[in-house]
Amino acid sequence: MxxxxxxxxxxxxxxxxxxxxxxxxxxxxxxxxxxxxxxxxxxxxxxxxxxxxxxxxxxxxxxxxxxxxxxxxxxxRAALLMESAMALQAVQLLAAHARLLPERDNNPRLFALLDETISHLDEPALGAIGLFRFEVAMLEELGFGLDLDSCAAGGRDDDLAFVSPRTGRAVSREKGEPYADKLLPYPALLRAGRNALPDADDLAEAFRTTGYFFARHVWEPRNLVEPDARPAVVAAFRRRQPALV
CATH class of the missing domain: 2.40.50.140 (Nucleic acid-binding proteins)
Structure with a gap:
C-alpha cells in the first residue's frame, strides 16, 4: 500500500x-x-x-x-507562527479540534479550511474569523450543524440576533427579545459579511456560541473538557483586536 x-x-x-x-x-x-x-x-x-x-x-x-x-x-509556517503566542495557541486548538475526527476519514473541506486558517494566523482578525468558521464546520461534520441563515420562529431573516441553545437555529430580534436571557448571541461577524473584520465583542459572541455547542454535543458526551488552548487563544484574539469605535 x-x-x-x-x-x-x-x-x-x-x-x-x-x-x-x-x-x-x-x-x-x-x-x-x-x-x-x-x-x-x-x-x-x-x-x-x-x-x-x-x-x-x-x-x-x-x-x-x-x-x-x-x-x-x-x-x-512554524517560524512565523512562533513569533506570536496567540498563533501557537490557535494551532494547538485547531489540532485538538481535528483530533475529534475519526482517523483516516477523508474530509477535503476541513483540510482546506484548516490550511486557510493557519495561513492567516499572523493577522489576528482574519485568523479569528477562520477559527470560528472552522469550529462551525467541525460541528457540522460531527453531526451538530448550526442553522444560522433564517429565523426559526418565522421572524425577519435580516435581523437575526439570537441562537436557540436547544436547536442551534437562529432567531430574529423581534421573536427573541422576550427570551433574550435564555438565548445565545447571534455571531455578529456573520451579519457583517464574509470579508468584514470583527471587533472584540463580535469575537466574544461568536466563540461563546460555538463553545456552548461543543460543550453540549461533543466534549461532555465524550468525557472531554474544553481544550486548554481555547480560552487562551480567544482572550489573545480579543487583546489583539480591540473594540472598534
Whole structure:
C-alpha cells in the first residue's frame, strides 16, 4: 500500500531514539499517522513543526498498519507562527479540534479550511474569523450543524440576533427579545459579511456560541473538557483586536 498527498502537521511524538510518529491532517486521506525514521534529526525537526504544510509519502504492507512516512516541506509556517503566542495557541486548538475526527476519514473541506486558517494566523482578525468558521464546520461534520441563515420562529431573516441553545437555529430580534436571557448571541461577524473584520465583542459572541455547542454535543458526551488552548487563544484574539469605535 502506498500513496502521496499534502498534509498539515498536527503534532509528533517520540518513537525510539531517532524516529517520531507524525500526525497529519491530509488533503485526501483524512487525519493520518505514520512513522518517520530520523524524524528527530535537526533537518526534519524544523519540517515537522505544527502548522507546516508538507508533501507526504506513506507506505505500509497492509492498509491497517501504522506505516512509514517520508515528508518534504511545502510551506514552513512554524517560524512565523512562533513569533506570536496567540498563533501557537490557535494551532494547538485547531489540532485538538481535528483530533475529534475519526482517523483516516477523508474530509477535503476541513483540510482546506484548516490550511486557510493557519495561513492567516499572523493577522489576528482574519485568523479569528477562520477559527470560528472552522469550529462551525467541525460541528457540522460531527453531526451538530448550526442553522444560522433564517429565523426559526418565522421572524425577519435580516435581523437575526439570537441562537436557540436547544436547536442551534437562529432567531430574529423581534421573536427573541422576550427570551433574550435564555438565548445565545447571534455571531455578529456573520451579519457583517464574509470579508468584514470583527471587533472584540463580535469575537466574544461568536466563540461563546460555538463553545456552548461543543460543550453540549461533543466534549461532555465524550468525557472531554474544553481544550486548554481555547480560552487562551480567544482572550489573545480579543487583546489583539480591540473594540472598534
Amino acid at each position: 502506498e500513496w502521496r498527498d499534502r498534509g498539515i502537521v498536527l503534532g509528533v511524538r517520540k518513537q525510539g531514539e531517532t524516529s517520531v510518529v507524525l500526525e497529519l491532517m491530509t488533503a485526501t486521506h483524512g487525519r493520518h499517522l505514520g512513522l518517520v525514521r530520523g524524524g528527530r534529526s535537526r533537518r526534519l525537526r524544523a519540517v515537522l513543526q505544527p502548522g507546516n504544510l508538507v508533501e507526504v509519502n506513506w507506505r505500509a504492507r497492509l492498509d491497517e498498519h501504522l506505516g512509514f512516512m517520508t515528508v518534504e516541506p511545502l510551506a514552513l
